[in-house]
Amino acid sequence: MNLKELADHLGLSPTTVSRALNGYPEVKEATRLRVQAAARAHNYTPNAWAKGLATGRAMSIGHVIPVSKTHEMVNPVFGDFITGASEAYVKTGYDLKLTLVSDADEAERYRSLSARGNIDGIILHGPHLSDRRIELLRTLDLPFVVHGRASEMKMDYSWIDMNNTRAFERATELLIELGHRRIALVNGQEHMDFAFRRREGFVAALIRAGIDPDPGLMRAGEMTEELGYRAASDMLQRPYPPTAFLASSMVTALGIRRALEGRGLRLGTDVSVITHDDDLGYLRNGTDVPIFTATRASVRDAGRQAAEMLLQMIRDPSCAPLQTLIEAELILGQSTGPAPG
Known part of the structure; x- marks a missing residue:
């Protein structure tokens, strides 16, 4: 038909x-x-081609992914986000145009995409604290939505973000309520805005509880299983090791668990762990009962919402800027318990 x-x-x-x-x-x-x-x-x-002729649109949304030497963007979290965004595109007959570029070529690629007219909008991934890409996109005649925010940029633009500061405040407060005083943070790279905000929430909760933040109990890096393992192994060798860990990623939390098991420590009894991003498509946090206590915000749903925001801006440019702040749930699992005596 x-x-x-x-x-x-x-x-x-x-x-x-x-x-x-x-x-x-x-x-x-x-x-x-x-x-x-x-x-x-x-x-x-x-038919996308026919729709393009009828609407004067390219019927395609751009996602430019930097192939960075310092940050691996294509990871389990990104996969869930793209899946959610694609669900929104399919419903409206849009295609996703994924482009991988080096850090040095990213700005030029945005200019090229805008000049060619083969996309109708862009979703920007992985914003830094101060991000020149946002300044550039504001000068181009192309709607865009940022997945995240740039704390040091005061200009107005469209974004969708999780309340990273509050999520990590709540997680730290729970550990403090359980009697923990030596709490470690294993974070993402802190030039990235999400990781900076998570550290801010962690430190704020400690200070309110009268606990001096210990730089020796904080690590930051690419959120891999290896980071979690090495950071936890190092900290557990300290004269006064942490009794609890807060991890920025489910993948990192698995590395922390490996370090605990290697020392014969019981998760949730000897050492508590709280993670973030536990609701991933192929990396589930247990079945009926969660393994890890977690701050949970669906990345897949964030991808869908980001796409819907951008499509709304394409249909009605006067509605921008659109901004959405998502609150994380605190999910109780088996990985937390009272601080050991």
Whole structure:
């Protein structure tokens, strides 16, 4: 079934059907739902090329991924985000255009994508504290949404972010309530905005509880299993080792658990661990009962929301900037308990 046939079946004009399927705000909600239901029932999928001709759009969204020597962007978290974003694109007939570039070539790639006109918008990944890419994208005639924020940039732009500061405050407060005073942080790279905010929340909670932050109990780096293992192994050899760890990644928390098991320490009894990002597609935090206590915010859902925000900006440029702050849940698992006596 083509567009005209679907329109004839519904007794509507092809223009109305096209606008309903593309999310135009002037189409009544009842009409939109009716058209969408009919399209599903008749397995109608709009042709992206035809839609582009009809709307004057490229029907494609750009994701530019830097192949960095200091930060590996393509990881389990990124995979879940892209999956969520793709779900939103598929519903509206958009394609995802993924481009890998070196750090040095990233700015030029944004300019090239804008000049070619083969994408309708961009989602920016992995913002730093101060990020020149945001300044550049503001000068280009291209809608964009940042996954995260840049703390040192006061300009207005569209973003979606998890409340990293509050999530790590709550996690640290829980450990303090359990009697822990020597709490370690194994964080991501702290020139990245999310990691900076997590450290801020961790330190703020310690200071409010009258605990002096110990630089020797803080590590930062690429969030790998190896980082968790090496950081925990080093800290556990200290004269006064930590009784609890706070990890910025489920992958890092697995490394911490390996270090504990190698020393015969019991997770949640001898040493407590709280992790973040435990709700990943192929790396689950247990089944019925979570293994790790965790601060949880669905990365897949964040990807879907980011895509929906960008598509809304493409349809209605006057609605920008859009900004969404997601609060993390605190999930209790088997990895936390009272501080050992």
